[in-house]
Amino acid sequence: MKEVLQFENVSMHYHSKQGETVALQDVDFSVSDGEFVAIIGPSGCGKTTLLSLAAGLLTPTKGTVKTSGVSFGYMLQKDELFPWRTIEKNIFLPLEIKRTNTPEQRERALSLAEKYGLKQFLKNYPSSLSGGMRQRAALIRTLAVNPDVLLLDEPFSALDYQTRLSVCDDVYKIIRNEKKTALLITHDISEAISVADKIFVLSRRPARVISEHTLHFDETEPLKRRENKEFSRWFEILWKELNA
């Protein structure tokens, strides 16, 4: 499989008046086309830095980030829908930014919204939608410009537990359905196991990759995976590694 994202010995240092912080230390991993990769690590270990590097928002202090010409879509912890725009206008936002706001592109974005049950909300403002629907709208907004790789920065952490499980299921299905590559960053072990083909475990700051696991489940849907007995075995393994 073709590798779409490669981190080669990437180190990232932050400078401030208080001193220098080493967020990442020789991080090495890669994501292949069509994979769903999860990266887990203790909170505050530099996970968000890692996504910013992948998206090209930051330049590494050392090492290289290779992206082989793919485009990225970013999804954040909160939906970050603009409250002064309707759902439809929110979904068109990346088209406006990329100056590809053509009728065909808008049509494509709208058909995605329709396909995933947002049609009736298009003219509504975000404040009238539930947390789950808002996160779904945020996903459709990310998919509107047809990115090759989705970068997910704990996209469910702001939701309550019930909503979180169903939105995670929802988002997973949409991403699989649209055949996207995804890189999920989370501190939630069970979330990572329920969606990922491959999991990288990060150490405490300065973060390094301490292990790599390839998961084989018969089920693909997150909610079904959670019921599988393999699930708790993986949980135990990852829990130990994270707390080593």
Place this chain on the structure above:
Amino acid sequence: MKHETIYSKEHLLYLKGVQKKNVVVNIARFAILALFLVLWELSAQFAWINPFITSSPSRIVKTIADLYTNGTLFYHVGTTLWETLAGFFIAVVLGYSTALLLWWSELFRRISEPYFVVLNALPKIALGPLIIIWCGTGSKAIVFMTVLIGLIVAILNMLNGFMSTDENKLLLLKSMGATKLQLLTKLVIPSSLPNLISMLKINVGMAWIGSIMGEYIVSKAGIGYLIVYGGQVFKLDLVMSAVFILCILAAAMYALVALLERLVIKNQK
């Protein structure tokens, strides 16, 4: 999607209660004003107080009527209104654009910070003599004073609004590849709309302070002129009338901004 909703008896009762309370508040507000005016008028009529010093509602009405019949009412009101509005708009537009510039350039922001702090703390009236020498004794001097008083407040308020733009939303737009201009037009300006409204509200007050204070220092016409003139010749009816007119104008201008607020900020959460 509006549809008729059938409410329960308890809810209707609750709504009635809310309405009742509103009626009470409105009646009380009006009653306080009416009571005050009546007491004032009676005190003056029965000479419990000296109407020469305190004036009275009827004398205020008569003074305003006189101003109207001799044709100077609208001249004075118009002069002050023009000065206030001109000063208000210049301060708001100049303040908004300066704040944009400061948002755009961190270097410019850091360099200019101490100047704004000092200018903000400086009582602008201290510049009165300079303004007279620079701008003469006409309306120009008063507009200049109004702009001076409103400008720094406008800049600092708007800059505060621009700088408090949600970091995550900025990150989201940057991840889409947004340029700085796009950050500004798609996010910073729309999300700071509530700050703009509150800046306008503050500047309504500032503009009236500026124009009246300007007229105190130097003027041949206007409401502030009437107040100073009335005080000097001991015509306190004139002073009271001018203050009364000022109350109405300031309230009307504030109401206009409040109306704008309701029109503009419908969907901000």
